[in-house]
Amino acid sequence: MSELQSLDKAPEDVETDDCLSSYTYLYNPTLLQGRMAFLTGGGSGIGFRIAEIFMRHGCDTVIVGRNLQRVTEAAEKLRAATGRRCLALSADVRQPQSLIDAVEEALKTFSRIDILVNNAAGNFLCPASSLSFNAFKVVLDIDTMGTFNASKILFDRFFRDNGGVIINISATLSYKGQVLQVHAGSAKAAIDAMTKHLAVEWGPSRVRVNSLAPGPISGTEGMRRLGGAAAEAAGMWNNIPLQRAGNKTEVAHGALFLASPLASYVTGTTLVMDGGSWMTSPNHLTASLDLWSSEMKKSK
Ligand code: HXC
Ligand code: NAP
Secondary structure (H helix, E strand, O other): OOOOOOOOOOOOOOOOOOOOOOOOOOOOOOOOOOOEEEEEOOOOHHHHHHHHHHHHOOOEEEEEEOOHHHHHHHHHHHHHHHOOOEEEEEOOOOOHHHHHHHHHHHHHHHOOOOEEEEOOOOOOOOOHHHOOHHHHHHHHHHHHHHHHHHHHHHHHHHHHHHOEEEEEEOOOHHHOOOOOOHHHHHHHHHHHHHHHHHHHHHHHHOEEEEEEEEOOEOOOHHHHHOOHHHHHHOOHHHHOOOOOOEOHHHHHHHHHHHHOHHHOOOOOOEEEEOOOHHHHOOOOHHHHHHHHHHHHHHHO
């Protein structure tokens, strides 16, 4: 055998919301040189790593979340690790005016925005029959409305005249009706539909719009909330064709591809990054309800 590494080898990652201690470039380090990206939910998890990988490829960033302290600390780490500029701003994607203020601030600082990553989301396990009307609405408000709000504001204020790229972080939950996930699955399915509608309407303005749907990704709040530890302990990764969870750097590399000129003719599609997981992972109502009720008992 040659000494070449296998083509499904995971890149470096760290489980916490910290920058990578080492990074091996696979793409040209100047891939996003001179670009600016606006990321919702960029203070933690997948959004944080996307910001880092974009910055390592020459991009400046604005990261937005509700918790100003969290995004401020994240921006300090990102600047220190990459030497690029990163502005931390507080906004709630459910409130258009707070997003308009953040976009205006970003444009005042950087004079341009090339890439929007709609990554902010909310989720928890809950059977549909136990979900309050408000709980369902809150998740759709953050995920779906938040994605529309940010996309429309960026289009109005910059992309209509200058072109741009939108990446919507969605999920595979609706593909086979994942149990205890009607709220998030519905919200993300609507986002994938929005991706196609906006790609068609905004293509003539040179705006590319794509979704990126991760599977189970280690070192994330999503994985913690959706029973990642229990899944790992139960050997559930063996159900995934690639036999492991994904990592945040892998998702960030997908976002980097979609953001870059490598994807110059890609719009209106969904890049699924889940190791094949959605096709083979279990979707058992009774077992999932048992897990949920034991978690609920523990939290009381
Ligand atoms: C049932 C719940 C609940 C839970 C909240 N609610 N948590 N219902 N089970 N665990 C209900 C509340 O009772 C309330 O309904 C309504 O939801 C709104 O709750 P609030 O706490 O008032 O909302 P808010 O402060 O806006 O917070 C939103 C949130 C919260 C989604 C509930 O968890 C959040 O801010 N999450 C952000 C971080 C996050 O979720 N990250 C993971 C993303 S991962 P009532 O009726 O009482 O008013 C992800 C993975 C996807 O998306 C796919 C993975 C494979
Ligand atoms: P995370 O760390 O909780 O990321 C969510 C981010 O969104 C947080 O930084 C949060 O910051 C921000 N946010 C939440 N509500 C907001 C609001 N109303 N306005 C502005 N910002 C808000 O979770 P993650 O696991 O990395 O998930 C990131 C994305 O990947 C999400 O879209 C998720 O659905 C998707 N995804 C994750 C997985 C996974 O395995 N983790 C799988 C599939 C899809 P504040 O709390 O400070 O606002």
